[in-house]
Amino acid sequence: MRQAIRGISGIAGRCRDVRVREREYGRVGLRRRVGEGRWAGRERRRGIRRAADPGIEPLRGSGGVDRRARKAVGLVTLELGQTSRPEDLVEGDPHALGEQAERWEVQARSVVAAAAEYRKAVPEVWEGAAAEAFSAARERHLTRTTAAATAYREAAAALSAHAAEIAAALRVADRAIAEWSRGETATAAARRKHDDEKARAASTPFALPVLSVFVDPGVAIRDNAEALLTDARAAVSTSDGDTARVLRTLTGRAFTGSVFGTAPLPAGLAEVMAYAGEKKLLRDLRRMSGSELEAYAAAHPELLDRLLDLGPGHIAAWWRKLDDATRSRLARSIPRVVGNLDGVDARTRSEVNERMLTKDIAALEDELERLRRTTDGLAPGSRALFDRLIEKDEKLLAELTAIRRAFGGGPEGTPPHQLYAYQPGEHTKVALSTGLIDDAEHVSLIVPGMGTTAGDIGRYAKASENLLRLQSAVSGLGASKIAVLAWLDYKPPMALDVSGVLGNDLAEAGADRLVNTLQGMQAIKGWEAQSPHLSVVAHSYGTNVAAVALARPGGGAGNVVMLGSAGVSGGAPVAAALHVPLGEVYATQAVADEWAPIGQALSGRTDPTGAAYGAHVVTSEGTTIDGREMKCVDSHGPFGNGAGLSYLDEYSAAQYATAKATMGQGATLPHDGDPDDRSWQRTENRIAKWGR
Known part of the structure; x- marks a missing residue:
């Protein structure tokens, strides 16, 4: 029933004024701010308060949404004294719900009419076993069709009742606003009278003293107003859960299968179609206007989640079979899906995502301008609410602007870039390629670690450019035949998220996404699972994400390089557990990197540079490789702080080793020491620095 409930809720409440996120961005994907991270359990499905029955999920936007969850995404319901509009106090749009109920009633009539035509489909002169079999099959379909029509009617009735409950609550909210205003007026009048009496007593000799305690007659009136509003909201919440319960019971009866064959989809059939099977979903998406x-x-x-669950191979085969007009219609109509759907070609995804990025930046700029105008002249208490919204929007706008800047001239730029994934939100996800993926003969994915945000995409794009140039130099393959994808398409733990850093939940969620990305790349390029044309380069916490992904049955790459690993979890206990060719797991850790071993020790995860893990350990220290003088890595982060270099910086030993390993020349790299050797060297360095 969950999809059906969401289908209703998407049409239900329309937040206004301060609740700008849902109105401005609800259809373009920014609603994903609740719980971001999918992707481990599809977090867009979280953040909704449960009704009294824990198995019932209230209708989003129709009154049952947890206010804390709404505040987390900027969808704020105001309180008495902050607005004079009832719709700001009670969530839900009875008019929109009523319209949806009417659409379902119309749909019921449409299904009944179609069934009647279907019943006439057999000529009377047709006899025999085939005719009997057809009639039996037809009756089964008609039984399901009748159940669907009845379910539509009952769902429409339930939704109409819920709309009436919200309308009643809005009327009560209007009364509460009037009561609150009356209380405020009473308070102001009493305050003036009290102040006048005090002033008169102070200026009149021998006058009787005035009570110093101010008795506010408006308190009781405002309390009554709040009680009215509380009762109205409770009624909506109860109705919300009851309506969800009714709709849940109707789900099974609203399944029509393929009753209508190849006939055009009746308007509003989306709720039923969600249960018609994923293959039918692809077929129907192709036919939709x-x-x-x-x-x-x-x-x-x-x-998007449902399509991703089909697997990139399935999606790629489906996408290739579509004609140009259908692909264009899908990209234009559901851009947030197509732009992030593994199995769709990189050129289409980039074009769609660039369009969405431009649109989102413009919408955010307009919203910020409107919010700033709104705050002019507001009292400090009211202004604080808007200030929080402005701060959140400014943060998101800064991230989107960073993506726009890193994207540069796009596919026509120097170097060319493609926006391979783009999902804005509380933790914006993005994947930006340097080099054109569709034309590339080799693709590397850079998987970042702890603390990475979309605002860092510019530095990762530069690192991608440097790595691409070095890969071309060491391999002789033209730069136009190489692409490096800065894959910031998962939610890593932030610096202060201790449980996230030490745990594996975020790595598991990131691995979900990484497996899909790898499979999608293989599908659109026609590469096998362990193709030498596909490489993974991971840093810090990202090495755990990469190891978990490559240990899964669907994961696979030609090689993987682990830089400054914070440890890999038990899901990938040894290099042989990864789906990469034998000898193609590389790891390096600098002596000066003291955070990596701390992360390994505190989390209990395995150091991939240890002998037991079985990786080819390469150096990050200053050395000469192939006659080139390489500089040492002197920190844990992916990039140096200006005074020194780190793993992804140009001219570092780690970067050169990464280029060699990813281009199939890792076997020529000399082996480096183990963790004990580095520990001893750290001790020697401390002694040399601080003295014995």
């Missing part, structure tokens, strides 16, 4: 696609995606925010 642009407006139907937009409506379906709005009603089903889980659409």
Whole structure:
């Protein structure tokens, strides 16, 4: 029922004024701010308060949304004294719900009419076993169709009742606003009278003293107003859960299968279609008009997840079979899906994501301007609410601007870039390639570690450019045939997130995404799972993400390089557990990198540079490789702080080793020492620095 409930909720409440996120961005994907991280359990499906029955999920936007969750994404419901509009106090749009109920009633009539035509489909002169078999099959379909029509009608009735409950709550909220205003007026009048009496007593000799304690007659009136509003909200919440319960019971009866064959989809069939099977979903998406696609995606925010669950290989085969007009219609109508759907070619994804990025930046700039105008002249208490929204928008705008800057001239730039993934939100996810993936004969993915945000994409894009240039130099393959993808498409732990850093939940979630990305790359390029044309380069916490992904049955690459690993979890206990060719797991850790061993020790994860792990350990110290003088890595981060270099910096020993390993020349790299050797060297360095 969950999809059906979401289908309704996508049409339900329309937040206004301060609740700008849902109105401005609900259909373009920024609603994913609740719980970001999918992707480990599809977190866009979280953040919704449960009703009294823990198995019932309230309708989003119709009154049952947890206010803390809404505040987390900027969808704020105001309180008495902050607004004079009832719709700001009670969530839900009875008019929109009523319209949806009417659409379902119309749909019920449409299904009944189609069934009646279907019943006439057999000529009376047709007899025999085939005719009997057809009639039996037809009756089974018609039984399901009748159940679907009845379910539509009952769902429409339930939704109409819920709309009426919200309308009643809005009327009560209007009364509460009037009561609150009356209380404020009473308070102001009493305050003036009290102040006047005090002033008169102070100026009149021998006057009787005035009570110094001010008795506010407006308190009781405002308390009554708050009680009215509380009761109204409670009624909406109860109705919310009851409506969800009714809709849940109707789900099974609203499944029509392929009753209508290849006939055009009746408007509003999206809720039923969600249960018609994933293959049918692809078939129906191909047949939908642009407006139907937009409506379906709005009603089903889980659409991208469902398509990703089909597997990139399946998606790639489906996408290749579509004609140009259909691909264009899908890209235009459901861009947030197509732009992040593994199995779709990189050129299409980049074009779609660039368009969405431009649109989002413009919308954020407009919203910030409007919010700043709104705050002019507001009292400090009211202004604080808007200031929080402004701060959140400014942070997001800074990230999107960083992506825009890193994207540069796009595919036509020097170097060329493609925006391979783009999901803005509380933790914006992005994947930016340097080099054109569609034209590349070799692709490397850089998986970042702890503390990385979309705002760092510029530095990773530069690191990608440097690595690409070095890969071309060591291999002789033209730079135009190489692409490096800065893969910031998962949620890593932040610096203060101790449980996230030491745990593996975020790595597991990131591995979900990485497996899909690798499979998608293999599908669009026609490469096998362990193709030497595909490499993974991971740093710090990202090495755990990469190891978990490559240890899964669907994961695979030609080689993997682990830089400054914070340890890999038990899901990938040895190098042989990874789905890469024998001898193609590389690891390095600098002597000056003291954070990596701390992360390994505190988390209990395995050091991939240890002998037991079985990786080819290469050096990060100053050395000469192939006659080239390489500089040492002197910190843990991916980039140096200006005074020194780190793993992904140009001219570092780690960067050169990475280029060699990813281009199939890792076997020529000399082996480096083990963790004990580095520990001894650290001790010697401390003694040399501080004295014995």
